Amino acid sequence: KNQVEQSPQSLIILEGKNCTLQCNYTVSPFSNLRWYKQDTGRGPVSLTIMTFSENTKSNGRYTATLDADTKQSSLHITASQLSDSASYICVVSGTFGNEKLTFGTGTRLTIIP
Amino acid sequence: SAVISQKPSRDICQRGTSLTIQCQVDSQVTMMFWYRQQPGQSLTLIATANQGSEATYESGFVIDKFPISRPNLTFSTLTVSNMSPEDSSIYLCSATKRGPTYEQYFGPGTRLTVT
Numbered sequence: 326k327n328q329v330e331q332s333p334q335s336l337i338i339l340e341g342k343n344c345t346l347q348c349n350y351t352v353s354p355f356s357n358l359r360w361y362k363q364d365t366g367r368g369p370v371s372l373t374i375m376t377f378s379e380n381t382k383s384n385g386r387y388t389a390t391l392d393a394d395t396k397q398s399s400l401h402i403t404a405s406q407l408s409d410s411a412s413y414i415c416v417v418s419g420t421f422g423n424e425k426l427t428f429g430t431g432t433r434l435t436i437i438p
Numbered sequence: 439s440a441v442i443s444q445k446p447s448r449d450i451c452q453r454g455t456s457l458t459i460q461c462q463v464d465s466q467v468t469m470m471f472w473y474r475q476q477p478g479q480s481l482t483l484i485a486t487a488n489q490g491s492e493a494t495y496e497s498g499f500v501i502d503k504f505p506i507s508r509p510n511l512t513f514s515t516l517t518v519s520n521m522s523p524e525d526s527s528i529y530l531c532s533a534t535k536r537g538p539t540y541e542q543y544f545g546p547g548t549r550l551t552v553t
Contacts, residue, residue: 359542368442368530368544369481414480418540426542428480 327352329429331415337435342405346432348398348415359416360389360400363431369414372400402434410436440465442545444531450551451521458517459548461531466511467543468536472504475528475547484529487514521552 329350338344350358357376361369373382373389375398382389386403402409415429441464451457461470470487485493485506493506508514518525531545 361544366547366549368532368546370544371541374541426483428482430480 327417327419327427329415329417329427331413331429331432333432334430335433335435337437338405340405340407340436340438343401343403344405344434345402346400346413346415346434348400348429350396350398350415350417350427350429352417352419352427354419355393355396356418356420358389358391358398359418359426360387360398361414361416363412363414365411372413405436407436407438410434439541440467440533440535440543442531442533442543444529444545444548446548447546448549448551450553453522453552455521456517456519457521457550458515459529459531461514461516461545463512463533463543465535467533468540469534470508470514471532471534471542472506472514472516473530473532473544475530477527481530484516487516518550521550523552526550526552 332347357374359374360372363369372384372387375382375391377393388401391398412431412433414431417427443462445460472484473481475481483496484499485495487493487506487508489508505517528547528549530547532542534540534542
């Protein structure tokens with residue numbers, strides 16, 4: 326069964342600190358892995374999309390890594406800001422063009438001043 | 439990119455009634471989807487909205503309960519029929535455009551409460 330697991334479930338850090346969120350998946354076949362940010366009351370917004378050949382991709386203060394061999398990904402947030410408070414969802418796609426996505430349950434990140 | 443709007447943004451409905459949610463995309467898209475997100479949970483795909491034909495439903499979701507229309511490339515509706523409190527959830531519309539990454543865009547969601 327295709328699954329995406331994320332850890333931790335929730336995280337609280339001080340403004341300005343860095344943090345790393347983890348994602349493990351068992352989706353097969355694998356096409357790409359996406360990280361989304363979902364603010365409370367809003368729809369998810371894409372941060373990064375990585376195919377199996379990409380190890381790292383950055384989007385501003387967000388850096389995602391992918392190890393297709395171990396089926397693990399991480400999202401690193403640098404110099405956190407209050408606006409980073411949100412849920413971060415790891416999503417895996419099985420086949421390009423077949424947008425059947427497997428969603429993780431997300432990590433709820435809270436940044437405190 | 440694609441900007442997706444949904445109407446209504448929220449509603450409170452009585453048990454046994456039906457609600458139709460509208461989804462409008464600002465440009466032509468390849469595929470449109472409807473998801474449900476229950477409080478504190480991740481997204482669950484309800485169905486793929488196919489233009490001009492019947493939607494493709496995921497396991498556990500049926501057309502009689504969640505009829506879907508997609509009359510053109512930018513618009514879709516989802517109806518939640520004969521509602522019960524268990525249908526209280528956030529319903530999200532999403533869409534993809536053909537391209538190198540088939541990025542999936544999401545609407546803001548419709549928060550439904552059934553009393």
